[in-house]
Amino acid sequence: xxxxxxxxxxxxxxxxxxxxxxxxxxxxxxxxxxxxxxxxxxxxxxxxxxxxxxxxxxxxxxxxxxxxxxxxxxxxxxxxxxxxxxxxxxxxxxxxxxxxxxxxxxxxxxxxxxxxxxxxxxxxxxxxxxxxxxxxxxxxxxxxxxxxxxxxxxxxxxxxxxxxxxxxxxxxxxxxxxxxxxxxxxxxxxxxxxxxxxxxxxxxxxxxxxxxxxxxxxxxxxxxxxxxxxxxxxxxxxxxxxxxxxxxxxxxxxxxxxxxxxxxxxxxxxxxxxxxxxxxxxxxxxxxxxxxxxxxxxxxxxxxxxxxxxxxxxxxxxxxxxxxxxxxxxxxxxxxxxxxxxxxxxxxxxxxxxxxxxxxxxxxxxxxxxxxxxxxxxxxxxxxxxxxxxxxxxxxxxxxxxxxxxxxxxxxxxxxxxxxxxxxxxxxxxxxxxxxxxxxxxxxxxxxxxxxxxxxxxxxxxxxxxxxxxxxxxxxxxxxxxxxxxxxxxxxxxxxxxxxxxxxxxxxxxxxxxxxxx
Amino acid sequence: xxxxxxxxxxxxxxxxxxxxxxxxxxxxxxxxxxxxxxxxxxxxxxxxxxxxxxxxxxxxxxxxxxxxxxxxxxxxxxxxxxxxxxxxxxxxxxxxxxxxxxxxxxxxxxxxxxxxxxxxxxxxxxxxxxxxxxxxxxxxxxxxxxxxxxxxxxxxxxxxxxxxxxxxxxxxxxxx
Numbered sequence: 001x002x003x004x005x006x007x008x009x010x011x012x013x014x015x016x017x018x019x020x021x022x023x024x025x026x027x028x029x030x031x032x033x034x035x036x037x038x039x040x041x042x043x044x045x046x047x048x049x050x051x052x053x054x055x056x057x058x059x060x061x062x063x064x065x066x067x068x069x070x071x072x073x074x075x076x077x078x079x080x081x082x083x084x085x086x087x088x089x090x091x092x093x094x095x096x097x098x099x100x101x102x103x104x105x106x107x108x109x110x111x112x113x114x115x116x117x118x119x120x121x122x123x124x125x126x127x128x129x130x131x132x133x134x135x136x137x138x139x140x141x142x143x144x145x146x147x148x149x150x151x152x153x154x155x156x157x158x159x160x161x162x163x164x165x166x167x168x169x170x171x172x173x174x175x176x177x178x179x180x181x182x183x184x185x186x187x188x189x190x191x192x193x194x195x196x197x198x199x200x201x202x203x204x205x206x207x208x209x210x211x212x213x214x215x216x217x218x219x220x221x222x223x224x225x226x227x228x229x230x231x232x233x234x235x236x237x238x239x240x241x242x243x244x245x246x247x248x249x250x251x252x253x254x255x256x257x258x259x260x261x262x263x264x265x266x267x268x269x270x271x272x273x274x275x276x277x278x279x280x281x282x283x284x285x286x287x288x289x290x291x292x293x294x295x296x297x298x299x300x301x302x303x304x305x306x307x308x309x310x311x312x313x314x315x316x317x318x319x320x321x322x323x324x325x326x327x328x329x330x331x332x333x334x335x336x337x338x339x340x341x342x343x344x345x346x347x348x349x350x351x352x353x354x355x356x357x358x359x360x361x362x363x364x365x366x367x368x369x370x371x372x373x374x375x376x377x378x379x380x381x382x383x384x385x386x387x388x389x390x391x392x393x394x395x396x397x398x399x400x401x402x403x404x405x406x407x408x409x410x411x412x413x414x415x416x417x418x419x420x421x422x423x424x425x426x427x428x429x430x431x432x433x434x435x436x437x438x439x440x441x442x443x444x445x446x447x448x449x450x451x452x453x454x455x456x457x458x459x460x461x462x463x464x465x466x467x468x469x470x471x472x473x474x475x476x477x478x479x480x481x482x483x484x485x486x487x488x489x490x491x492x493x494x495x496x497x498x499x500x501x502x503x504x505x506x507x508x509x510x511x512x513x514x515x516x517x518x
Numbered sequence: 519x520x521x522x523x524x525x526x527x528x529x530x531x532x533x534x535x536x537x538x539x540x541x542x543x544x545x546x547x548x549x550x551x552x553x554x555x556x557x558x559x560x561x562x563x564x565x566x567x568x569x570x571x572x573x574x575x576x577x578x579x580x581x582x583x584x585x586x587x588x589x590x591x592x593x594x595x596x597x598x599x600x601x602x603x604x605x606x607x608x609x610x611x612x613x614x615x616x617x618x619x620x621x622x623x624x625x626x627x628x629x630x631x632x633x634x635x636x637x638x639x640x641x642x643x644x645x646x647x648x649x650x651x652x653x654x655x656x657x658x659x660x661x662x663x664x665x666x667x668x669x670x671x672x673x674x675x676x677x678x679x680x681x682x683x684x685x686x687x688x689x690x691x692x693x694x
Contacts, residue, residue, distance in 0.1 A: 034610045190614055232586055234607045241586040265562070282660050288583070298584050305585075333630055334659035366657045371631060373684060435658055 014057065018074050026098040034191050035168060036235045038079050038096035041129050044239045045092065051083035055114065061106040067138050073099050076107040077132075080115040082124070085246055088258070091119035094129035097169050101133035104175070108136070109146025116153040123252035125162040127242070130179065131169030147174050154181040159354040162249045166242060167192040167218075167228070168235055180227060183351055184245070184303065187218035187228040188238050194221060194228075223306040226344060230303065245301060248315040248322045250355050257322035257357055266296055268495065273487035277364075277403055277428045284330045287312055287362060290402065291325055294318075294360075294491050300325070303348065308340035309333075313348040315357070319495055324352035327362035328413070330403070337409050338369040339382040346385035353393035358498055361414040364403040366435065383412065384517040390414045392514060396501035398494055401425040401472065401481065407434050416480060421504065422497045423481040424490070425472035431481070432470040436462040439469075526604050534599040624667045626689040628682040632656025637678055637689075643671045645691060652676050652688050669693045 027037045036044070042051055060076045077099040082091045093112050095102040112128075119126035135143040154163060158181070165179035166186040171194045179185045179194070187194070195216035202208050202215065214220065221228035230245070232238040250257040276289050291300050295316035302314035310333040314325050326345050328335035337345075352359050368374070368383055390397070390412065398421060399414045410431060414420040425431070432439065440461040441448070451457045475481045485493055531539045548555050559571040560579070569576040570593075583590040587602045603611070635653040639645060650662035651671070673690035676682065 034613065234610055236604060236607065237587045244586075282655070282658060284659055284661060292583070298581055302585070330659065331662075334657035334661060336630075336657050366659060369630065369657070371684070437658060 018056065021073055021075075022098070030098060034234070035097070035131070037098065038094040038129070038131070041166075041168065041235065041239060042079055042081075042092065042094050044236065045127065045129075045243065046083035046085055046090070047087065051081055051092075053079055053081040055080060055111045058107050058111065060100075060108075061139060061142065063138055071100055075099065076105055076111065077102050078108045078111055080111045082115075082118070085243055088246070088251060089122065089124045090127060090246065091115050091122070091124055092127040092129065095132040095169075097131040097133075100136065102131050102169065103133045103136040104143055104146055105136040105139045106142045106146055109143065109150060113146075113149045113153055116150065116157065119161055120153070120157045123161060123254070125164065125246060125249065125251060126157070127164050127166060128178065128182070129166045129168055130171050130175070131167075132175060133170060134173050134175050144174070147178070150178055151181060154178060158183075159253060161252045162246075162355065164242065164245075166238060167194060168238070169193075172196075172198055172216075176227075184229045185221075185227060186230045186232070186238050186242055187221060188235055189218045189231055189233050191235070192218055219306075222304075226304060226307040226340060229307075231306070245315075248301060248317075248357075250322075250357075253354055253356070255356070257355070259322075260296075260317055260320040262296070262320040266491065268492035269488050270294070270491060271488045273490055277426065277487075281403065281430065284334070286331045287327045287329045287335070287364065287402070290362060291316065291327060294494065295323070295325075296320065304344055308338070308344040310335050310338065311341035311345050313344060318360075318491075318498065321498070322357050323498070324348065324357045324359045325362065326359060326414075328365040330364050333369070334366050335364050335404075336366055336369040337383060337386065337412065338374055339377055339379050342379070342382045342386040346389040349386070349389040349393055353389070353395050356395060358396035358501065359393065359398070359414070360494060361397070361399040361420075363399055363401045363405050363410075363413045365406065365409040365413055366404050367407045367409045381517050383408070387412050387418070388514070388516050390420075391418050392516075393419075394504070394506040394508065396421055396498055396504050398422045398497050398501075399424070400485075400490060400494070401429040401431065403428050403430060404435070405429060405431045416482075421501050424483055424485050424493055424497075425476065425481050426487050426490075427472065427484055428487075429472035429484070430466070430470040431472055431475045432465075436465040436470055439465055526606075528605060530603045530605075530608060531600045532603050532608075622693045623672070624665075624669060624691045624693055625687055626651060626663060626665065626691060628654060628684055628686045628688055629661075629663070630654075630656050631683050632661070632681070634676045634678055634680050634682060634688075635660055637674060637676050639671045639674065639689060641671055641674055645669060645671060651691075654682070654688075663688060665689075665691060667691060667693045 030037050057074045058076055059072055059074060077096050078093055079096060080093040082089060093115050116126060135147065157163060163182040164184045165182045167179060168188055169192055171179060173196065176194045176196055193212050193216045199210050199212055199215050202210055218228055218231040222231045230241060232241055248257060270293050272293050273290065276285055278285055295318055299317035300314055302312065304313060310329050312327040312329045316323055316325055326348060349359060368379055397414050411418060416423045440458055444461055448454045448457060472481065472484045476484045527543055529541050529543060547559060548557050561571055562568045566576055567578060568580065569578045577594055580592040581589060582592050590597060590599045632654045635655045637652055639651045645651060645665040647665060647668050649665050651665050652663040654661045654663050669691040671689055672692045676688040
């Protein structure tokens with residue numbers, strides 16, 4: 001093609017200038033820190049050749065006052081655009097640390113805002129890849145207002161399109177609230193940090209010595225604060241995991257999640273399930289073994305794996321269709337509900353409800369965690385969130401009681417009268433107001449006090465309680481659960497129950513919004 | 519996908535014992551034992567599930583857990599855990615481990631109030647990550663408290679039949 005005309009000259013010059021802007025030296029610098037460049041991240045995320053960048057040539061805003069240096073670069077430190085991920089339309093922005101530290105200036109913010117608005121209009125997921133030094137100091141209040149616009153857009157898209165943040169560098173100060181507002185946060189071990197105030201300020205104000213990693217590293221946020229949901233050891237795996245994660249989610253709140261072809265490799269009858277729950281009710285087991293034996297092979301994608309581990313949450317495929325799973329984990333803290341696990345569960349349930357993902361609850365819960373620490377920190381308030389989220393959710397909801405279902409925690413975990421559509425129980429289930437020991441101690445306090453052999457009497461009473469009260473048959477016969485089932489047929493039962501519920505429609509009276517106990 | 523986008527020509531399987539096996543891309547299903555090359559086939563069918571076909575014999579394989587690049591598989595009824603690494607990620611691991619340098623102490627604490635049922639380690643015991651060190655009864659359940667790291671036990675504070683509060687020290691481990 002002949003591009004020698006005058007008008008093409010400027011066109012080509014500009015293209016070459018852009019090419020020069022991304023020098024191999026800068027890429028090398030990112031690589032030496034164990035990071036990829038913004039372009040590499042984008043190219044890994046999107047299907048080959050599908051990403052279209054927009055606003056490539058915009059330049060930074062003029063400074064109101066001359067202060068510090070502003071590089072006159074194309075793009076203003078962020079790449080925005082759209083493309084296909086696993087064949088589905090996705091919008092994305094990726095901050096580029098090699099240009100002015102990825103700092104957020106007015107133009108940078110406008111680009112992000114623009115792509116957010118487009119994603120909302122088209123009803124497609126948006127991915128934000130963050131690697132930024134924060135607000136651009138030189139641009140002052142204008143840059144701050146840029147953040148505000150971005151936050152506003154996230155909040156107004158919340159529950160309409162899935163919004164996912166991937167932290168691949170620093171995110172400090174106000175910038176942390178942009179990921180915090182989105183649905184899921186991915187982080188990379190050792191190269192990404194999030195904090196409201198950095199270690200230097202902490203040292204200055206509180207005289208505490210703390211490293212970047214200890215204050216806001218990926219591991220801390222994944223295990224302690226619960227800010228990060230998924231963490232991986234390197235950027236390549238983080239992006240590959242994100243791609244897999246997207247395959248569970250619908251593009252928006254009116255579509256259904258994508259359906260994968262059912263390869264028929266999983267038999268509906270699985271006898272392994274009969275042997276997972278131990279006979280001794282004081283012995284623990286790993287509920288993930290139960291999950292993996294119910295859902296399609298290798299389809300379970302756990303979310304917030306390291307946070308509040310007494311409750312397992314995640315997505316899976318059942319005959320190729322996405323379901324959300326909430327399961328008590330007897331292996332960790334006996335599977336109790338505490339403050340962290342309640343908020344983790346509530347947030348997960350609300351996400352599923354917003355995006356038409358049916359919820360499967362696997363229940364083995366001894367109750368809420370007792371103690372001064374929990375009560376004073378507001379377990380009542382936080383436990384109520386889980387209750388609220390379950391009852392509020394209008395997606396199909398099925399519960400399988402594996403073993404313990406005691407007290408308030410039984411009610412919370414999607415009981416039928418709270419709005420659960422189907423409730424099944426394994427023969428090992430124990431459904432009662434409280435565990436045998438507690439119940440016997442209260443009901444037979446006097447008898448136990450005067451007994452010559454209280455230990456023996458207690459043992460007898462506990463056995464009687466187990467046989468007579470703490471079993472699934474009473475609940476079954478009185479209709480508080482639907483059926484006691486053989487564990488081996490669990491998958492079959494759940495599949496047919498979800499099929500029966502596939503057209504579930506609940507009319508909710510119009511209101512501005514409920515008032516969740518936050 | 520990694521090979522066409524990042525130009526990766528080799529992948530490594532890094533076992534939990536830090537043994538490294540390399541595979542060149544695209545995968546050819548050939549392995550070298552001693553000096554001879556063998557071809558192995560990975561097959562799945564309804565009757566046998568997934569298995570490796572080698573010299574006309576079937577060896578069952580089951581992926582027990584997978585988490586992105588980390589896998590736990592069951593092969594001939596023996597469980598193996600490993601991660602799939604690229605040349606980049608190996609390089610990165612090397613850089614990170616050299617910058618860490620010094621060994622650290624790990625304090626295993628009670629995750630909730632309860633009663634110690636059994637202490638499974640002694641001072642001087644070597645423990646592996648995930649190995650139970652103490653059995654703590656709480657919420658009417660015997661909870662295995664596991665070592666979060668590979669290392670050597672330097673102090674055992676937990677005593678059987680004692681009650682502990684949340685965050686009480688149970689075991690102190692020197693990280694390997």
